[in-house]
Amino acid sequence: MKKILTIILLLGNFISIQAQITELPNGNVGIGTTTPLDKFDIHQGGLTLSTPNQGIGYGKNLNGITWVVDDDSAGRISETAAAIRFLGTSNWNGSTSPSLLSFETIGAAGEGTVQRMIIDHKGNVGIGTNNPFDKFDIHQGGITLSTPNQGIANGKNLNGITWVVDDDSAGRISETAAAIRFLGTGNWNGSTSPSLLSFETIGVANSGTIQRMVIDHLGNVGIGTTAPDSKLTVKGKIHAEEIKVDLSVPAPDYVFKKDYDLLTIAQVQQHIKEKGHLPNIPSAKVLETEGVDLGLMNMKLLEKIEELTLYTIDQENKIKKLENQSSKIEDLEKKIALLIIQLKK
Numbered sequence: 001m002k003k004i005l006t007i008i009l010l011l012g013n014f015i016s017i018q019a020q021i022t023e024l025p026n027g028n029v030g031i032g033t034t035t036p037l038d039k040f041d042i043h044q045g046g047l048t049l050s051t052p053n054q055g056i057g058y059g060k061n062l063n064g065i066t067w068v069v070d071d072d073s074a075g076r077i078s079e080t081a082a083a084i085r086f087l088g089t090s091n092w093n094g095s096t097s098p099s100l101l102s103f104e105t106i107g108a109a110g111e112g113t114v115q116r117m118i119i120d121h122k123g124n125v126g127i128g129t130n131n132p133f134d135k136f137d138i139h140q141g142g143i144t145l146s147t148p149n150q151g152i153a154n155g156k157n158l159n160g161i162t163w164v165v166d167d168d169s170a171g172r173i174s175e176t177a178a179a180i181r182f183l184g185t186g187n188w189n190g191s192t193s194p195s196l197l198s199f200e201t202i203g204v205a206n207s208g209t210i211q212r213m214v215i216d217h218l219g220n221v222g223i224g225t226t227a228p229d230s231k232l233t234v235k236g237k238i239h240a241e242e243i244k245v246d247l248s249v250p251a252p253d254y255v256f257k258k259d260y261d262l263l264t265i266a267q268v269q270q271h272i273k274e275k276g277h278l279p280n281i282p283s284a285k286v287l288e289t290e291g292v293d294l295g296l297m298n299m300k301l302l303e304k305i306e307e308l309t310l311y312t313i314d315q316e317n318k319i320k321k322l323e324n325q326s327s328k329i330e331d332l333e334k335k336i337a338l339l340i341i342q343l344k345k
Contacts, residue, residue, distance in 0.1 A: 020032060022034045022035075022036060024036060027039060028040075028041065029041070030042075030043065031043070032044050083102075083103075083104040083105075083113045084101065084102070084103055084104070085100075085101070085102040085103075085104060085113075086099070086100075086101060086102075098120065098121040099120075099121050100118055100119070100120055100121065100130070101118065101119040101120075102115050102117075102118050102130075103115070103116055103117040103118065104116060115130060116128075118130050118132070120132060123135065124136075124137065125137070126138075126139065127139070128140045179198075179199075179200040179201075179209045180197065180198070180199055180200070181196075181197070181198040181199075181200060181209075182195070182196075182197060182198075195216075195217050196214055196215070196216055196217065196226075197214065197215040197216075198211050198213075198214050199211070199212055199213040199214070200212060211226060212224075214226055214228065216228060219231070220232075220233065221233070222234075222235075223235070223236065224236045245294055245295045245298070246295070247295055247299065248295055248296070249295070249296055249299050250299075251299060251302070252299055252300075252302050252303035252306055253306075255303055255306040255307055255310065256306065256310075262307060262310055263279060263307075265311065278304060280300060280303065280304075281300055281304070
């Protein structure tokens with residue numbers, strides 16, 4: 001009697017299972033559906049592994065993994081305190097709207113899962129943001145390397161490197177005694193306000209980092225100043241073996257041309273008396289207030305040297321002429337002296 005009951009129960013279960021499983025001629029198998037869309041299609045149900053605390057299921061709070069790819073809502077692969085969520089508005093096999101892969105973990109007690117990282121429909125990865133602008137976008141956070149005393153992190157006093165590219169505050173790449181700071185009020189991909197790249201080092205003890213060099217939004221570099229007004233602005237001394245300056249004005253060889261209007265010494269003297277400086281040279285007051293353009297000033301000084309050369313040549317010619325005249329006068333004086341002697345005889 002017991003054997004007959006067992007056979008009846010097994011046969012009933014077999015018939016029940018057969019009624020829930022569909023196999024199409026194309027090889028697709030469906031459980032809970034008569035129209036399986038893929039090789040294995042489970043509809044309105046889940047699949048649980050027999051291994052303890054391991055499973056694949058839908059809508060179950062398992063210690064294992066929960067996985068759903070849903071038509072028009074959120075799918076989730078999750079453990080007790082973590083989830084991978086598939087977000088989209090259409091089927092996996094061809095969404096007409098952007099999809100999103102969200103990685104989540106449990107936050108504070110009762111908070112539920114909190115989004116930690118996403119991969120959007122463009123393949124951009126975002127950590128701390130659900131709208132990454134590039135292939136890897138970290139927002140309000142950092143990266144720390146596992147090597148001791150070496151790291152990339154935000155807001156941490158590491159011996160390694162601290163690096164942040166933030167939306168509207170300061171990011172920093174720093175070591176214990178140095179920093180590279182990104183300053184701006186807009187997004188990295190297109191700030192609407194001026195940005196600044198600041199290079200800093202530690203000053204005296206406990207003084208914090210001090211700005212040593214900046215690159216502003218115009219590409220101007222400033223050393224010792226935060227407001228460079230040229231491609232390179234230095235507030236302090238420069239020590240170099242050689243400096244080459246490209247000319248923006250013509251070299252003053254025009255001074256040696258025949259049509260050059262060379263002032264007379266008397267005219268130069270009058271200009272100095274009236275103005276207090278050489279012609280075509282800025283006054284001391286102008287130089288103090290506006291600074292010195294090395295290229296332009298060197299050309300002006302060369303102009304004066306060439307003018308002095310012309311004055312010297314002119315003086316040399318006059319001196320030779322005077323010497324010649326003096327020699328002739330001496331000869332005449334000797335001849336006159338001889339004539340006087342002869343007359344006295």
